[in-house]
Amino acid sequence: MKKTLNQMLIIFGASGDLTARKLIPAIYNLYKGQHLPENFVVLGVSRSNMGSEEFRSKVVLESEFLQKKIAKEEKDFVQKFADKLYYEDLGTDYDASYEKLAKRINQLDEEHGTDGNLIFYLSTPPSLYETIAKNLHDAGLTKEEKGWRRLIVEKPFGYNLKSAKALNDGLHYYFNEGQVYRIDHYLGKETVQNLLVTRFSNSIFEPLWNRRYIHHVEITNAETVGVEKRGGYYDKSGALRDMFQSHLLQIVSLIVMEPPISSDAEEIRDEKVKALKSLRIMKDEETIIKNTLRGQYVGSTIGGKKVKGYREEEGVNPESTTETFAALKFYVDNWRWKDVPFYVRTGKAMPTKVTEVVIHFKTPHHEVFKSQDVYKKDNKLIIRIQPDEGVLLKFGVKVPGLGFHVEQANMDFYYSDLDSAQVMDAYERLLLDAMQGDTTLYARADEVEAAWRFVDPILECWENNPSVNTYGYAAGTWGPKNSDELIEDSFGWRNPGDLLTDESGFCILC
Template sequence: MVQRDNCILVIFGASGDLTRRKLVPALFSLYEKDLLPEKFAVLGVSRTKMTDASFRKTLAEGVEDAEAKPDPDDFRKFAKLLFYLSIDPGEARDYGKLSKRLKKLDESLKTGGNFIYYLSIAPSMYEVIVENLGTAGLQKEKKQDQAYKRIIVEKPFGYDLESGKALNKKLTKVFREPQIYRIDHYLGKETVQNLLVFRFSNGIFEPLWNRNFVDHVEITASETVGVGTRGRYYDSSGALRDMVQNHLLQILGIIAMEPPPSFDSFSVRNETVKVFQSLKPIAEDEVDQYVVRGQYTKSQINGQIIPGYREEEHVDPFSRTETFAAMKVFIENWRWGGVPFYIRTGKRLPTRVTEVVIHFKRTPHILFQHKKDEQAVPNQLIIRIQPDEGILLNFGMKRPGTGFHVEKVSMDFHYSDLGDTSLADAYERLLLDCIQGDPTLFARGDAVESCWRFVDPILNRWQNNPDETIYGYPAGTWGPRQATHLLTQPGLDWHYPCRNLVEDGLFCEL
């Protein structure tokens, strides 16, 4: 039976957008499904002056803005679990107020002294909040009452290897590693989790999942939006930090990992860390061979003028921050030696899609005819993470009629085919996992450092060489054409996905 100990969730930065748009709607959904502990409460903490009542009203508006409109009566019942405390998270003396409020709530609600701290706040505040929690003794777990204390940290987990190590050092100085939950919402997506099941519960795929049968692998995360109001943050971050170092390398880890001896958090995370440690390093003088970066420029889409990145609000007009990054990665181990993994992400691309494409090797000898001027197409396995979540397998079949003419056909599965079954929101799944004490889908400290160790030379190359090439690409296109040069085989190109999971050449919604 799954354990759901009573607890209080303390959200630092509770007046912010993430709490209103993501965290509280996710908690409300868990409440409606009767998945929260019997005795549970949320204590919002922020500088903003609010009462419990005004905090509840603000959050009710956020839930009403969600796609699935809640029943007002249901939310009023849920809102009784929401409380608020106005303090300055940067002031150590204010943590006495936090301690008193937690003690009072814990005694009245009988939550057993179990507290989860969620850092939904600017990364610059992470270390000071952790230090202040430690000074106030709010991280201590007492063996006699078996109460737990956990902390959830939002990405970014540092700005580079040095700051990533410093953050880990600060976290582990106050909290033990098992208490720390580094949240990456991509790992909470149903299809990402299904990768584990798909790989390790099907005997027909696991024997093929290696260098003997796989030619190359693509991992794509594309967005149609620009930076919007996040220009100030994004201009100091860029696509490599914002998407590759965390989200896409984590997906790579799941795709490439060895079968764990058992499905527990320690075993699963050990195997993904081994993948990160096996990544072939890219030296600073090799960056041009393995990485292409780009920045979207002004364009017209459907009659609407889309501004270029340098014209966005709070962006340096001479910025050289990448909004697109593509790279060729190798994993130096027995399973994947010599197999290129192509990673691509960008803003202002034609459609919003996250997917993995496994390209299997061609047959060693072509026996049958294909369409005129068409080469034999190798088998592809497309795993769609978002949207239109599902799996599509391409293979060759005989075209009806005389002769042996081969056509590519598809066999697909869509989660939407399951009818009334709804996919849990990523935050919904991950919050529940933390409440249950399951860190399997959360990043471990050594994994974070290994990922930073891999991308650091690339970032250093760009920082130390301000004139390093960055290619422009018109908003609404698939990035700079130079990204195709990363592909090793002549005539090879990226897979260009549609919003809907369909076979190439059929109706495509962009």
């Protein structure tokens, strides 16, 4: 296990929601689990006028996100953690001299013995990334004369390929690629990482993980909520940018990638980049229209309660065609996956909150025993990423009685069964990795650009071609009905329930 060196974490945008809701609780859990180094300090930096004591109260002592956890602990234990947190008011603008900030950092470094090791976490809008990087550089805070420097940035990494390249170039002017950590909390989930282990550590799967044995691959990401208070942001983004380009293509890359030479971070990231570059780009509009579909939820009644449609949400254009649902069919141009279709869908206001991967294996070429249901013929490996995290294998068994009728049986594993295992929250894992300099679960610049290269033509077609429709679907249903037509051979989508073994085509529509 890697050693976590003494260091300081400087959070820009520290007065924002992400810091209180995710970052500080994750750091508290690392503190409680004794994963933090002996000398460790957090410096919150923002434009809000407050001091260190007020900051500690806001994000620790009186935080609604830590209330239940700290209530179980001794006051001295909690206070000792809170005392590791400090705050620096930047004033009215992020684009100002950081000379005062540099003095504060140097002072805390000397007082607490953090050995000059600094992580800068930019919990700010992406438009400020280059500005902050420049000002850190101008204040001499990017120099690695004493200790190392690392920069963590949140998604979105650009709005399209052009802006992603510009963002990468801007950061690379002040930090080298090895110092930049692009955080995607999906990659911090244990079950996402388990994709790699399931594939490469099991001889019952790895020999079958190719076009000879796999019929198609299906990925579903569904949320029960609508856009809530993010209407203004979401209307400029949409499901393809918000979920598919980042989270879901990361999952695709882990499924598609070739075995890395070793578990070294760069070896794994090299193979992920190759995987994304091997996705067949849909260049002509006819192909895009045939293989993609976008939808938008409309108002409905769920459980006797009226639910708003997307166009009625706060901050959304009443005539918006922005997609809250996206479904795509695409192929991978390499030997392993030639002619194997991939189906990926993501949507809001759907019946179940779930993310899962379904590997559909081909049926035997010579079927001795007939199944009554074409959908139940295929063996399935289902990897549930959230919730009810686990792995499910569906295979054929004989139905008791006369004859040889085949029915599907389940063999399942749940992470919750591992009583001895302490499963880290995604931000805990990713923050600890950054503290230890492990980049395995962070996106590299060429990885981000390869993902945008695949998505860009689809976005351009959807935005500019008037023949591209946005299909309505009632909130609480599994998206537009015609999305089922993307999947050939009468398979259709697997519509999962709350539990891993649940499977139904239900809608919660009254």
